[in-house]
Structures are given as structure tokens and as C-alpha cells.
Amino acid sequence: EAQVTQNPRYLITVTGKKLTVTCSQNMNHEYMSWYRQDPGLGLRQIYYSMNVEVTDKGDVPEGYKVSRKEKRNFPLILESPSPNQTSLYFCASSLDGQVSYGYTFGSGTRLTVV
């Protein structure tokens, strides 16, 4: 089944403890992206990647890192999480970066930083 898989689904962590949210897609998509969703603010893009080793900042990149060493994986790294990063995170992928196709989303990761 074609899908984007995020792990974990839920995560509670403490301020300052580094964490990684994994994202993997099995559709050979070139484009991948991370979003966060907060009440009243909608979906905001954190980082995106056009292809392997090509990443760029979205609208809210502060406090996050990403890497794209392989086409299928696009992990989101929080080096020193803070409470304002408590949010619902989504990874998405698309065939290319031309926005000619719909995005496929993962099921989401609900992160709580205490």
C-alpha cells in the first residue's frame, strides 16, 4: 500500500531532550515536507526537501533540523525541544516539487513537550 509512515504516533518528552520523528514513504516521491498544525494557526510548513540532499526552510523552521540522505526517509529532529513545540506534526510527500500532484500525508505525530 502506498503510504507515508510517521513514528511515533504520540510522544511526551521533557524540555531539552533531543528527539527525532521519523518519516518514510514507499512511493519513490521526490518531494517531502514537514508541517505542524496548531489550533487557530492551521498548517504551517517547517522544512521541505526537493530530493536527496536538497532541503530548505519553510515558514517556521526555528528549533528544527531535517536531513534527506535517502529518497524514502525525511526525519525531523528537535535538538532541544521547548514547550512551544508542542504540536501535531505531519509529514507529506509528493511525486515532484512542481506542486502538480496531490500530497500524501502521514497519520501525524502528536508531540507534547513538558
Place this chain on the structure above:
Amino acid sequence: SQQGEEDPQALSIQEGENATMNCSYKTSINNLQWYRQNSGRGLVHLILIRSNEREKHSGRLRVTLDTSKKSSSLLITASRAADTASYFCATDRWDGGSQGNLIFGKGTKLSVKP
């Protein structure tokens, strides 16, 4: 930064009625997409309409696009309780000649009562 804005923010209807949601955007686009999100879950791509198209159908969904007014509408006919979800429009954004990205509005929350 937000491109699309949905209207209304919330909509409550009875099963069997039609539901219409609107989206307005600010800049020129190549295409506009609609997504559905069930509570706390990942977004699901519904339909993509290109800037040179005026109307598109998919099952019970009908999408229109008016580029002169920078607006789109999503019509769900003969609604069902299972249509209860949030609906988002998304448009591509081209940043100074770089590749495009998809940015989302804040969504319309649709409630269909049995």
C-alpha cells in the same frame, strides 16, 4: 504565510443536504487543491484543479475555480455523516523563482448530522 482562506469557518448541516465551502487566495496560482482531515488524522487529498480549468468533478464532489476573483468552491452533494471533517484548500506558492510549495488555509469544519 497563509495563501488560502476558507469560508465559513464552521458549517453544520443535515444528512442529505449539500455543503458548500469557499476558498479565497491572494496571488496567482498554478493549481488549487482540496483536502479533508478527520479529527486529528492526516490530510487526505480530494481533488486538484489547475488554473486553466473552471470546474472539476469527483464523485459527490464538485470544485469550481474563478481565477479572476481568486476564489474556489467545494460542493459536497447529498452529504453523509461520514463527510464530517475539516476541509482545507491549498495553493502553490512560488518563492522568487524557486520550486513551488503547497500552503494551506485554516480550514472549514463541516458537521453532518444524521
